[in-house]
Amino acid sequence: MKSSEIRELxxxxxxxxxxxxxxxxxxxxxxxxxxxLDNPNKIPETRKNIAxxxxxxxxxxxxxxxxxxx
Numbered sequence: 001m002k003s004s005e006i007r008e009l010x011x012x013x014x015x016x017x018x019x020x021x022x023x024x025x026x027x028x029x030x031x032x033x034x035x036x037l038d039n040p041n042k043i044p045e046t047r048k049n050i051a052x053x054x055x056x057x058x059x060x061x062x063x064x065x066x067x068x069x070x
Contacts, residue, residue: 001049006056014060018053021046 009017025046031037 001052003052003056006052009056011057011060014053014057018050018057021050021053025050 006014025043028037028043028046032040032043037043
């Protein structure tokens with residue numbers, strides 16, 4: 001998921017996507033512990049997506065808070 005795609009999402013969609021990505025990460029880690037994944041690069045890719053989503057969420061919350069303080 002690209003940053004430009006993330007910017008188009010609403011706050012609620014970002015929060016839902018974070019939750020689903022975190023669940024996927026847990027499942028990938030469990031599956032990888034039991035048997036090797038076909039594509040083990042999915043684990044770091046999923047972590048990066050979570051970080052991108054959280055970064056965008058945080059920046060929007062900070063922007064929203066600074067606008068309300070004015």
